[in-house]
Amino acid sequence: MDSASVIIIGAGMSGISAAKTLSDAGVKEILILEATNRIGGRIRNTYFADLSVETGANWIEGVHGEKQNPIWEMAQQLGLRTFRSDYSNLSSNTYKQDGGRYEKAAVEAAIDESEKIHSLGEEYSKTLPPSGRNDISISTFQRLENKIPSTPLEMIVDYYSYDYEFAEPPRVTSLQNTVPLPTFDDFGDNVYFVADERGYEILVYNLASMFLETNSHGVIVDPRLQLGKVATEIQYSGDGATVSTDDRSSYRADFVLVSVSIGVLQSDLIKFNPVLPKWKILALYEFDMAVYTKIFLKFPFKFWPDGDDTEFFLYASKRRGYYPLWQHFEKQYPGANILMVTVTDEESRRIEQQDESTTKKEAMEVLRSMFGKDIPEATDILVPRWWSNKFFRGSFSNWPLGVNRHEFDSIKAPIKRLYFTGEHTSEHYNGYVHGAYLAGIDSANMIVQHIRDGYFEVEIKPKDSY
Template sequence: MKPSVVIALAAVLVAAQYASLADAYGPRVIIVGAGMSGISAGKRLWESGVRELLFLEATERVGGRMHKHNFGGLNVEIGANWVEGIGGERVNPILPIVNDTLKLRNFYSDFDSVVGNFYRENGGLYDKDYVQKRMDRADEVEDLGANLTKMMDPSGRDDISILAMQRLFNHQPNGPSTPVDMALDYYKFDYEFAEPPRVTSLQNTEPTPTNADFGEDSNFVADQRGFESIIHYIGSSYLSTNANGKISDRRVLLNKVVRQIAYNNRGVVVKTEDGSSYAADFVVVSTSLGVLQSDLIQFKPQLPFWKIFSIYRFDMAVYTKIFLKFPRRFWPVGDGKQFFVYASRRRGYYGMWQSFEREYPGVPVLLVTVTDDESRRIEQQPDDVTKAEAVAVLRKMFPDVDVPNATDIYVPRWWSNRFFKGSYSNWPIGVNRYEYDQLRAPVGRVYFTGEHTSERYNGYVHGAYLAGIDSADILINRIFKNEEYKVRGKYEDQAAEVNGQVAEAK
């Protein structure tokens, strides 16, 4: 008998066994991944009465892309770092946990002052008024793009890239081209979405739902307990924790790399790289979009074409925060000096810098952010080369200052890591709510969650948190109400709107 047939039969037998147990003890659910979405989904399932939960986490830790790293004796965030979306009428659900419950140290990010800190390629600051004028024009074009979005068909068929919108309103055939305009463009878009305007959807990012719903301010979390402590707090309501408040529950298995998910109409069997197999009634896959787009996990049978197609429609972006430590501080500090920009003719080349005078007082550390192709390039070269490149840029920015060599560097490699394959999802051109319905839709007893399944908040911490709840609710409806998830038709909203208009006219 072929090995594949043996595995399939085993899946049927073991899953059938648990299916029969479900009647007496409730369904057993495996959650693949112990990041924000997985832990959030587990909490929702637990609260609904689903108590047979098992987490299979590929890495040695809980937290996913919320990850603190000890850099020269200082815990820094190499993944998610900001509570984004503050100051609006609605409250970002992450903010009360940060401020009121855990009281994590966090600081307002003064992005408005960035226009006064644009450095020429060969040193010296650009005139602030000139940069502000260019920023005002970029903001004007962005507002025109947001107005254009309101006129577009909800199906997404009219969608264009942000770059196409810039061409339309800014009369720049190839988009921003001067060093200042390119740096501003990078700051406004790549620094947020981790991909350039030529690939990013206008319709689904202008305005950004996070800003529209929760506000335009952002707070930088700089607590030695780590931003990931939010996940441990959420999990602590139903999982055991240690004396430090970290999840240490026997139902959370670490270093369990899922390589195969076999499923049928009776149950699922999840096989890990160490040869272990785990049977359940359902599985919730909370891996990153990048992992779904890779060959790490094999589905048996293969996922249907509509599901595979939806997975590959979306982009997994790369956002790299490079930390550099120096023997002393040489950069300007004080009010309005938190962020500074290197306006290079090479777009995105060590452009966005951040100092930590308030966050980590007295610690001579700088953060420089790169994205997309620069991230991939840097991930593939030795850290000493990256350190030399970054210091060379600083010496160009500050030609009259004695810029010392960096004593240490840390370069996260999210793209190269097979358990992540990127930092977070980006919404590309031509994708709309219909494709998001497909992306989060279950296939039989296999369910999906993650920030990439959040229609309004993909790419954000609050998006991951809310996606876990939403995906759990889909499964809860299946378990307790026997309701199948329905992917709405691509033009369903339009038809409802037209019918409503006709009824009103009558």
């Protein structure tokens, strides 16, 4: 049995951010146990058709606002290769299910109507009590305004406005906590697409290298980072905690910080001894773990429009969310001949359960309806499977109805020497990379305070008192 002051389970952005914060505060006896063979968590790049692509987080969201997004600041310091995503010309690039494009004026009218309802939703949201008890879904507000998207054009505009951001439909997404969205209100409306050979994950590796030992090639060799260590049980008490892994190892610490996704916490991968209290379990299951899937297709040559204002295009199917939002990489990687299509939620789960040849066939049928029957067949396809992966169980958390500060305090509240962190513990920025980064700092500082003062307690107020 090895020992450490703090054991951190998970080496994603929040786990590494927490570890660095602890190290900076003088807590050097840390041990990071990571189930996979890499750090970065849901920030992950891979090579597809000789091109580095991001299968997880891909954008830095919230840039050029009054506040500086810490992830954007890191990216600038490292010279990360990024491109501003411009969706302003979608009205010229929206395709019908039965072929051809919609008239620009028709799409603009649908977008204007959606934005009008969104603005009204912002005003209504501000009138709701902070307890969250009167919260409603985005779809419910649309019904109140008698503006329910029903045509293929209305549905694709609605999908772009909400599902594309939250990975779940408006019928299950909170109005109060997403309209307006704190990320864009605080950090700015711009979003930047990461297209760097080093991968978005270089930000996590750079953060780790600030406190973990590396060799001359920049590879982390610090024994305080242990890869391939799957935590299976955590025994905790007021005196410390013990973590058991699937290779029958045990590690003892004064504190344990759990930074796995809320999807994993909702599964049975890690057993807690004693069982987590009911208030903690209830809080964990209040949240949704959404699934956001980017499918990559390689072609022998391009057949889609390129040039200014063509990067993104929409497919308006009668089946909502069916291969809806497409992107080409001609700006980021000229001549790559790669398309990316984003699907979410039920379509993501469905596609994860079928073989890639079936997915490629479906995608090709959609592309042929947009660009004609003579387009070439895709030569390769990549379908990430975040939902099926037991170490992630999805992509990121989404705001459900009726959740407020009470549930967040409950989710991140420690139980004796057992602490929690992750993007799902970020009250204002859950679901985002900057949320994970800031949550790691916050949770680590809670442990530091516990070490300094001998105790730490999160005040969980009754729901109606917020």
